[in-house]
Amino acid sequence: xxxxxxxxxxxxxxxxxxxxxxxxxxxxxxxxxxxxxxxxxxxxxxxxxxxxxxxxxxxxxxxxxxxxxxxxxxxxxxxxxxxxxxxxxxxxxxxxxxxxxxxxxxx
Amino acid sequence: xxxxxxxxxxxxxxxxxxxxxxxxxxxxxxxxxxxxxxxxxxxxxxxxxxxxxxxxxxxxxxxxxxxxxxxxxxxxxxxxxxxxxxxxxxxxxxxxxxxxxxxxxxxxxxxxxxxxxxxxxxxxxxxxxxxxxxxxxxxxxxxxxxxxxxxxxxxxxxxxxxxxxxxxxxxxxxxxxxxxxxxxxxxxxxxxxxxxxxxxxxxxxxxxxxxxxxxxxxxxxxxxxxxxxxxxxxxxxxxxxxxxxxxxxxxxxxxxxxxxxxxxxxxxxxxxxxxxxxxxxxxxxxxxxxxxxxxxxxxxxxxxxxxxxxxxxxxxxxxxxxxxxxxxxxxxxxxxxxxxxxxxxxxxxxxxxxxxxxxxxxxxxxxxxxxxxxxxxxxxxxxxxxxxxxxxxxxxxxxxxxxxxxxxxxxxxxxxxxxxxxxxxxxxxxxxxxxxxxxxxxxxxxxxxxxxxxxxxxxxxxxxxxxxxxxxxxxxxxxxxxxxxxxxxxxxxxxxxxxxxxxxxxxxxxxxxxxxxxxxxxxxxxxxxxxxxxxxxxxxxxxxxxxxxxxxxxxxxxxxxxxxxxxxxxxxxxxx
Numbered sequence: 001x002x003x004x005x006x007x008x009x010x011x012x013x014x015x016x017x018x019x020x021x022x023x024x025x026x027x028x029x030x031x032x033x034x035x036x037x038x039x040x041x042x043x044x045x046x047x048x049x050x051x052x053x054x055x056x057x058x059x060x061x062x063x064x065x066x067x068x069x070x071x072x073x074x075x076x077x078x079x080x081x082x083x084x085x086x087x088x089x090x091x092x093x094x095x096x097x098x099x100x101x102x103x104x105x106x107x
Numbered sequence: 108x109x110x111x112x113x114x115x116x117x118x119x120x121x122x123x124x125x126x127x128x129x130x131x132x133x134x135x136x137x138x139x140x141x142x143x144x145x146x147x148x149x150x151x152x153x154x155x156x157x158x159x160x161x162x163x164x165x166x167x168x169x170x171x172x173x174x175x176x177x178x179x180x181x182x183x184x185x186x187x188x189x190x191x192x193x194x195x196x197x198x199x200x201x202x203x204x205x206x207x208x209x210x211x212x213x214x215x216x217x218x219x220x221x222x223x224x225x226x227x228x229x230x231x232x233x234x235x236x237x238x239x240x241x242x243x244x245x246x247x248x249x250x251x252x253x254x255x256x257x258x259x260x261x262x263x264x265x266x267x268x269x270x271x272x273x274x275x276x277x278x279x280x281x282x283x284x285x286x287x288x289x290x291x292x293x294x295x296x297x298x299x300x301x302x303x304x305x306x307x308x309x310x311x312x313x314x315x316x317x318x319x320x321x322x323x324x325x326x327x328x329x330x331x332x333x334x335x336x337x338x339x340x341x342x343x344x345x346x347x348x349x350x351x352x353x354x355x356x357x358x359x360x361x362x363x364x365x366x367x368x369x370x371x372x373x374x375x376x377x378x379x380x381x382x383x384x385x386x387x388x389x390x391x392x393x394x395x396x397x398x399x400x401x402x403x404x405x406x407x408x409x410x411x412x413x414x415x416x417x418x419x420x421x422x423x424x425x426x427x428x429x430x431x432x433x434x435x436x437x438x439x440x441x442x443x444x445x446x447x448x449x450x451x452x453x454x455x456x457x458x459x460x461x462x463x464x465x466x467x468x469x470x471x472x473x474x475x476x477x478x479x480x481x482x483x484x485x486x487x488x489x490x491x492x493x494x495x496x497x498x499x500x501x502x503x504x505x506x507x508x509x510x511x512x513x514x515x516x517x518x519x520x521x522x523x524x525x526x527x528x529x530x531x532x533x534x535x536x537x538x539x540x541x542x543x544x545x546x547x548x549x550x551x552x553x554x555x556x557x558x559x560x561x562x563x564x565x566x567x568x569x570x571x572x573x574x575x576x577x578x579x580x581x582x583x584x585x586x587x588x589x590x591x592x593x594x595x596x597x598x599x600x601x602x603x604x605x606x607x608x609x610x611x612x613x614x615x616x617x618x619x620x621x622x623x624x625x626x627x628x629x630x631x632x633x634x635x636x637x638x639x640x641x642x643x644x645x646x647x648x649x650x651x652x653x654x655x656x657x658x659x660x661x662x663x664x665x666x667x668x669x670x671x672x673x674x675x676x677x678x679x680x681x682x683x
Contacts, residue, residue, distance in 0.1 A: 029237065073296075075294070104292045
């Protein structure tokens with residue numbers, strides 16, 4: 001495929017049993033091969049982080065990230081072309097969680 | 108409930124207390140080894156929880172789906188481990204693709220036996236992860252109330268869907284203090300996204316600038332309770348609309364803006380207007396391939412606005428000019444005040460010519476033939492007339508479904524229940540049972556073929572035991588009709604394995620103590636329908652319909668929406 005390149009997908013998640021297979025299933029269903037996978041505690045307390053490198057095109061990487069975010073225990077997911085990373089994700093997740101906490105207080 | 112709060116009770120009893128706290132009053136279920144502690148406790152709760160004993164677990168989940176769809180609350184299913192759990196999987200997948208809120212509790216072996224291939228152990232979480240919104244294994248009595256409250260919150264909020272709880276036997280028997288749990292917040296899950304005002308304003312600008320806007324709406328309108336808001340939106344700006352299969356009954360059939368159902372067997376007008384509009388506004392729908400036909404040609408002349416609560420649907424199948432992620436009712440109620448009041452009557456009347464062709468070439472010959480065998484569409488139109496469009500219509504899958512969608516009439520929302528995305532044959536009978544239990548004061552009428560009814564025919568036992576007053580209209584043609592039709596049209600009339608030798612349905616009905624009438628001729632049809640509707644008892648109408656029945660109009664799979672077959676030979680002469 002001409003438009004295929006390596007994409008890096010990052011997901012910030014709750015630390016839940018079974019989430020790895022749920023995330024892997026999203027790739028399997030679309031016949032996407034995972035080139036590299038890292039799962040580890042993020043620098044945000046209590047939040048885990050997935051880093052996945054996959055070769056695909058932009059339309060599909062967007063769909064995969066949307067499906068990942070749809071999982072109840074995924075806080076946020078991002079995609080970037082592998083060599084153009086912006087490293088602003090942690091701040092975005094922290095901002096998201098702070099906003100959610102405010103909304104929780106309002107409920 | 109009060110006397111249980113703060114005292115140590117078993118996980119099984121906590122489940123039942125928490126169900127009552129959630130407002131659950133009906134359980135569709137089937138007992139078995141790994142769920143027996145819960146069934147034992149249920150014995151003391153049967154005055155508060157109505158347990159419907161189905162005849163197969165697939166029946167339980169489809170009944171819960173029918174119940175959920177008619178009431179707008181999650182249906183509840185309880186089954187045992189192993190085969191009990193695997194038997195609900197078709198329904199879980201069905202509920203996922205059709206966004207139906209159901210919570211399934213399945214028994215599981217004791218935690219110490221997990222992973223040992225114990226008797227009736229299956230990896231239910233592994234099997235249901237791709238087809239649920241959430242699936243979770245409860246391993247401790249302390250977690251029961253939390254897990255159940257979270258399950259109901261997830262199933263019923265946002266874009267609804269199924270949740271599976273795998274309940275180990277030791278968590279059922281273990282003791283814990285019961286505190287009712289209410290879940291209305293999960294930090295990683297945003298069921299009702301906020302819509303920025305700029306997006307609303309941008310949409311209003313696009314709509315006000317459009318000459319030929321067209322609305323395509325789906326079940327999201329029903330799920331968000333946006334029926335009135337959609338009507339007001341269409342009235343204010345004078346915009347025509349088409350409905351998806353699952354959106355049917357969101358607008359009453361006589362709404363002047365409604366141009367019919369979209370897609371493969373939809374109205375000519377709604378498909379042609381999709382091809383001619385300059386702005387397509389999609390509300391609470393997901394551009395299924397049965398709606399779009401050939402994707403790259405779908406409304407390619409138009410700008411597209413897509414309003415849906417599920418962000419992953421925006422741009423999934425169709426690139427859009429503006430995506431709005433939000434609840435249909437909230438978005439429409441903010442959008443309508445910004446719309447210019449317009450008279451678009453010339454565009455609104457675009458359907459007249461299409462409708463005339465459809466009526467004379469397709470509908471009249473189907474529903475009002477002068478001679479020959481009874482047509483299935485004729486039966487559906489006669490039931491619509493006899494019920495004044497007030498009934499809940501449940502369908503199975505196939506020709507019965509498409510014809511019911513085309514020829515039923517609706518006056519109230521949540522009146523059309525059908526398996527759309529998964530297309531599950533056998534859905535109809537149990538779903539109708541659940542719908543009648545959920546809406547006991549309404550007439551619930553099932554249209555089902557001779558193939559589909561035999562996939563879950565054992566649920567006649569549930570009808571018998573529960574005395575569920577479903578009206579079962581069996582459109583009996585001794586074929587797997589829809590596949591036979593495709594064989595005739597697309598596979599050189601090679602009728603491979605679609606002819607059915609059927610049992611005597613009247614004798615079968617008698618075995619279950621259910622009244623049954625055979626209808627062989629046109630003269631018998633209307634009087635038999637009137638007798639069927641005269642009381643609230645279950646009844647089967649076994650109607651012998653035309654054997655080689657067809658469903659038209661039809662856009663063949665993969666074709667563009669303006670390529671419409673009027674019958675097996677003739678195409679709609681579009682643009683000629």
